[in-house]
Amino acid sequence: MPAKxxxxxxxxxxxxxxxxxxxxxxxxxxxxxxxxVRAVAERLGFxxxxxxxxxxxxxxxxxxxxSSDRFGRFSIPLLEGIEEALDPERIAVFLCKxxxxxxxxxxxxxxxxxxxxxxxxxxxxxxxxxRPLDLGREVLPVLYAYARVEDDAATCLLPDDFGGxxxxxxxxxxLGRRAIAHITGPDRFDAVRQRRDGLRAAMREAGLPxxxxxxxxxxxxxxxGREAVTRLLAERRRFDALFCGSDQIARGAVDAxxxxxxxxxxxxAVVGFDNWEIVAAETRPPLTSIDPDLMELGRQxxxxxxxxxxxxxxxxxxTLPCRLVVRQSCGAAETRTAA
Amino acid sequence: MPAKxxxxxxxxxxxxxxxxxxxxxxxxxxxxxxxxVRAVAERLGFxxxxxxxxxxxxxxxxxxxxSSDRFGRFSIPLLEGIEEALDPERIAVFLCKxxxxxxxxxxxxxxxxxxxxxxxxxxxxxxxxxRPLDLGREVLPVLYAYARVEDDAATCLLPDDFGGxxxxxxxxxxLGRRAIAHITGPDRFDAVRQRRDGLRAAMREAGLPxxxxxxxxxxxxxxxGREAVTRLLAERRRFDALFCGSDQIARGAVDAxxxxxxxxxxxxAVVGFDNWEIVAAETRPPLTSIDPDLMELGRQxxxxxxxxxxxxxxxxxxTLPCRLVVRQSCGAAETRTAA
DNA sequence: TTGTATGCGTTATCAA
DNA sequence: TTGATAACGCATACAA
Numbered sequence: 207m208p209a210k211x212x213x214x215x216x217x218x219x220x221x222x223x224x225x226x227x228x229x230x231x232x233x234x235x236x237x238x239x240x241x242x243v244r245a246v247a248e249r250l251g252f253x254x255x256x257x258x259x260x261x262x263x264x265x266x267x268x269x270x271x272x273s274s275d276r277f278g279r280f281s282i283p284l285l286e287g288i289e290e291a292l293d294p295e296r297i298a299v300f301l302c303k304x305x306x307x308x309x310x311x312x313x314x315x316x317x318x319x320x321x322x323x324x325x326x327x328x329x330x331x332x333x334x335x336x337r338p339l340d341l342g343r344e345v346l347p348v349l350y351a352y353a354r355v356e357d358d359a360a361t362c363l364l365p366d367d368f369g370g371x372x373x374x375x376x377x378x379x380x381l382g383r384r385a386i387a388h389i390t391g392p393d394r395f396d397a398v399r400q401r402r403d404g405l406r407a408a409m410r411e412a413g414l415p416x417x418x419x420x421x422x423x424x425x426x427x428x429x430x431g432r433e434a435v436t437r438l439l440a441e442r443r444r445f446d447a448l449f450c451g452s453d454q455i456a457r458g459a460v461d462a463x464x465x466x467x468x469x470x471x472x473x474x475a476v477v478g479f480d481n482w483e484i485v486a487a488e489t490r491p492p493l494t495s496i497d498p499d500l501m502e503l504g505r506q507x508x509x510x511x512x513x514x515x516x517x518x519x520x521x522x523x524x525t526l527p528c529r530l531v532v533r534q535s536c537g538a539a540e541t542r543t544a545a
Numbered sequence: 546m547p548a549k550x551x552x553x554x555x556x557x558x559x560x561x562x563x564x565x566x567x568x569x570x571x572x573x574x575x576x577x578x579x580x581x582v583r584a585v586a587e588r589l590g591f592x593x594x595x596x597x598x599x600x601x602x603x604x605x606x607x608x609x610x611x612s613s614d615r616f617g618r619f620s621i622p623l624l625e626g627i628e629e630a631l632d633p634e635r636i637a638v639f640l641c642k643x644x645x646x647x648x649x650x651x652x653x654x655x656x657x658x659x660x661x662x663x664x665x666x667x668x669x670x671x672x673x674x675x676r677p678l679d680l681g682r683e684v685l686p687v688l689y690a691y692a693r694v695e696d697d698a699a700t701c702l703l704p705d706d707f708g709g710x711x712x713x714x715x716x717x718x719x720l721g722r723r724a725i726a727h728i729t730g731p732d733r734f735d736a737v738r739q740r741r742d743g744l745r746a747a748m749r750e751a752g753l754p755x756x757x758x759x760x761x762x763x764x765x766x767x768x769x770g771r772e773a774v775t776r777l778l779a780e781r782r783r784f785d786a787l788f789c790g791s792d793q794i795a796r797g798a799v800d801a802x803x804x805x806x807x808x809x810x811x812x813x814a815v816v817g818f819d820n821w822e823i824v825a826a827e828t829r830p831p832l833t834s835i836d837p838d839l840m841e842l843g844r845q846x847x848x849x850x851x852x853x854x855x856x857x858x859x860x861x862x863x864t865l866p867c868r869l870v871v872r873q874s875c876g877a878a879e880t881r882t883a884a
Numbered sequence: 885t886t887g888t889a890t891g892c893g894t895t896a897t898c899a900a
Numbered sequence: 901t902t903g904a905t906a907a908c909g910c911a912t913a914c915a916a
Contacts, residue, residue: 208658208683210893221903226895233896234901251682256659257605258893261596261908268660271640277621285616289642298656301610301640303628317637319547320595321607343590344547428827454827488767488793549909560887565911572912573885597909600892 209250218246229254260322267297269511270318272311272339273304274353275331279482280500284329284352287504295512297324304329312340319344325511327351334396347514351507352500354396354523361514362523363507365498367397370528371404374449374477374496377530379412381537383447383475387420389434389459390451398423398451401479405449420445431458439466446474447536453478453485453495460489460535471537481531492533499529548589557585568593599661606636608850609657611650611678612643613692614670618821619839623668623691626843634851636663651679658683664850666690673735686853690846691839693735693862700853701862702846704837706736709867710743713788713816713835716869718751720876722786722814726759728773728798729790737762737790740818744788759784770797778805785813786875792817792824792834799828799874810876820870831872838868 215222220243227233228243229252246252260266269292273281281304289299300323302314318326325346328339330353338357339348350362378386388405391398406416420443424430431450435458438445448463450456456478460470468474470491478486481497503526510520554561559582566572567582568591585591599605608631612620620643628638639662641653657665664685667678669692677696678687689701717725727744730737745755759782763769770789774797777784787802789795795817799809807813809830817825820836842865849859 211895212893222894223896223903223905224901227902230895236901239901253655253659253683254895255600255661255893257596257600257661258908259895261594261600261892261910262894262896264908266596277624279618279621282616282618282621285640286642289640293642296656298660299640301624301628301638303625303632316592317635320592321637322594322596454823458827484793488797550911551909561910562888562912563886566886569911575885578885593911594909597892598911600894600908601910601912603892 208255209247209252210255211252214243214247214250214252217250218243264322265324266322267295268300268321268323269297269515270300270302270314270321270323270326271329272302272314272318272326273329273331274306274311274336275329276304278331280331280352281329283500284504284507287501287506288327288351288508289504290501291505291508291512297512308337308340315339315341319346324515325349327507327511328353328355330354332395332397334394347511347519349507349511349514352503359521360523361510361519361521363503363510364523364525365500365503366525366527367400367498368404368407369525370479370496370498371401371406371449372408373404373528373530374401374479375405375408375412377494377532377536378447378449378475378477379408379414381447381475384414385417385420385445386414386447386449387422387438387443387445388449388451389422389424389431389455391423391426391455393423401449401451419443426452426454428454428458428461431455431460432462433458435459435462435466439468448474448476450476450478453480453482453489453493456493456495456535457485457489460491460493464490470535475536477536481529486531486533489535491535494533494536495531497529497531499526502526547594548586548591549594550591553582553586553589553591556589557582603661604663605661606634607639607660607662608636608854609639609641609653609660609662609665610668611641611653611657611665612668612670613650613675614645615643617670619670619691620668622839623843623846626840626845627666627690627847628843629840630844630847630851636851647676647679654678654680658685663854664688666846666850667692667694669693671734671736673733686850686858688846688850688853690842698860699862700849700858700860702842702849703862703864704839704842705864705866706739706837707743707746708864709818709835709837710740710745710788711747712743712867712869713740713818714744714747715751716833716871716875717786717788717814717816718747718753720786720814723753724756724759724784725753725786725788726761726777726782726784727788727790728761728763728770728794730762730765730794732762740788740790758782765791765793767793767797767800770794770799771801772797774798774801774805778807787813787815789815789817792819792821792828792832795832795834795874796824796828799830799832803829809874814875816875820868825870825872828874830874833872833875834870836868836870838865841865 478495481495486493817834825832
């Protein structure tokens with residue numbers, strides 16, 4: 207059994223109150239006593255029991271993390287960011303097995319509430335709306351990170367997909383590309399529509415015409431990227447640039463372009479999305495890509511939840527800027543990482 | 546403030562002891578009283594405070610998860626497995642920001658000990674030895690999952706890399722391949738050596754000669770896979786099969802083979818390692834691969850930690866079998882998933 | 885069948 | 901300057 211405060215008290219020949227004061231720098235204690243108690247505590251390896259402290263304070267210095275979808279590669283940077291923000295505050299994170307099932311979710315929430323977490327961060331794989339977390343009659347700070355929710359009073363943090371698409375279009379336009387094709391994911395994804403609209407806005411600003419026939423929606427896969435490029439070429443569409451809805455799609459597209467004898471970036475400049483290092487960097491040539499900066503999103507999520515726990519409520523949806531990461535698929539040497 | 550047991554007691558017109566008994570099915574209570582108390586508790590949304598319970602029981606029903614390396618794609622299935630094992634036991638998981646720094650790690654351990662976790666699972670990215678977790682004088686069940694430690698008394702769970710290599714060699718040999726090349730990761734990785742030795746053992750069993758010139762070590766990257774194949778072909782090495790140390794390497798190798806006019810699996814059968822769906826399935830042709838079954842490893846880790854918490858100590862290193870996942874890169878239609 | 889009292893480990897208040 | 905004691909919320913042994 208770990209040493210408790212009474213053990214320290216007995217060993218040091220003082221009362222528990224004195225020990226508490228000595229270790230927490232409270233009250234007025236003779237310096238000698240303080241030092242002595244500390245030495246004894248150190249020697250005994252005393253470590254205050256957080257459970258007792260939390261019970262007393264009514265705060266657990268703990269938050270819960272719930273995911274409404276399987277953990278995936280998006281969760282990792284998000285997680286890292288969240289922990290980075292919480293770590294200095296000495297707040298620990300309870301991880302809940304991701305689930306799509308409302309019943310499981312309810313059980314997770316119940317468990318978190320029973321553990322008296324100070325707040326909850328909800329994460330999702332998609333940026334499409336989900337139902338709000340059901341807290342019953344309990345009231346507790348809840349923040350949705352990389353998740354949108356059907357409730358205007360909710361606090362949501364999302365990457366700025368529109369801005370990301372805009373950034374891609376702007377980059378390509380500035381490099382002198384005129385005909386930008388767009389191969390992307392399923393249209394039912396909010397992110398797909400946002401990125402597309404961002405691209406369109408950037409093109410309009412650059413005075414470039416929008417051509418529906420250059421926009422192709424399909425699955426989030428490499429093979430779709432290949433298939434879409436093949437189709438564009440078969441249809442003899444003319445395009446000198448390609449913005450892809452994901453790095454995986456871009457990877458397939460670049461492979462297909464190369465296999466059809468098109469040079470990247472010579473004939474076609476390509477911008478991907480996600481900046482998934484392992485895909486973007488291994489593509490030939492390495493992909494210029496839009497980075498949704500999920501780690502920063504996680505960090506902001508942690509900081510905002512902290513603020514909410516502190517009493518500041520900040521309802522509404524906030525989007526965080528994406529970054530342009532330049533590699534070699536656009537032929538630009540510039541190293542802008544603009545917002 | 547959430548309702549507490551006294552609130553329920555007052556509202557139900559009974560004492561706290563009665564409430565406790567009613568809700569926990571203890572003691573002898575008039576059925577009517579029990580029902581009444583339950584109804585009141587339900588109405589008030591009463592939820593016992595785990596902090597108080599844990600303090601009383603001396604157990605927190607909570608474990609800590611520490612990683613000595615950044616979270617990566619390997620942690621995800623591991624995590625899912627761990628949670629799957631712990632979920633039914635209603636045990637929550639504290640996640641600690643992964644770190645390589647012993648000082649940070651010490652702080653994490655201190656935090657977990659202060660929270661009175663019932664046990665700790667340590668994870669690493671590599672299967673190479675790490676220093677044991679420093680618990681000070683505390684004693685607590687610790688399990689190393691996907692991590693090896695320099696301490697024979699420690700409990701370690703690892704994928705059977707040797708078995709995985711053996712499985713790959715056996716599969717290729719059974720398909721009639723005679724000259725198996727091996728493109729793999731850096732030799733300093735224990736996993737690399739194990740997988741290689743497993744391959745060698747399988748080849749010996751099949752009566753196939755081992756040729757050092759067909760074994761190439763390099764970085765864990767696609768481009769290394771391409772480079773290695775290019776080198777083998779340039780040196781005019783003859784091989785009709787290829788076992789790669791990772792799916793990424795295999796992907797690069799397959800791309801290079803195709804680009805050099807070699808058919809897969811026609812001219813060369815290829816087996817990868819990791820069964821990283823997103824890589825293996827998108828390779829042309831889709832990769833047959835060895836799956837280290839990390840989710841199952843995580844599940845076992847959770848179950849064993851549970852056993853250790855229950856009092857059974859089970860020191861030593863245990864390896865869990867890998868599975869062969871057949872796709873199309875070997876031309877085998879058989880669907881063996883042997884151990 | 886139900887109520888009361890004690891303890892879990894800590895901090896804070898007040899008395900000494 | 902230090903010590904005793906009451907919380908925090910719950911379960912449980914024992915008294916009624």
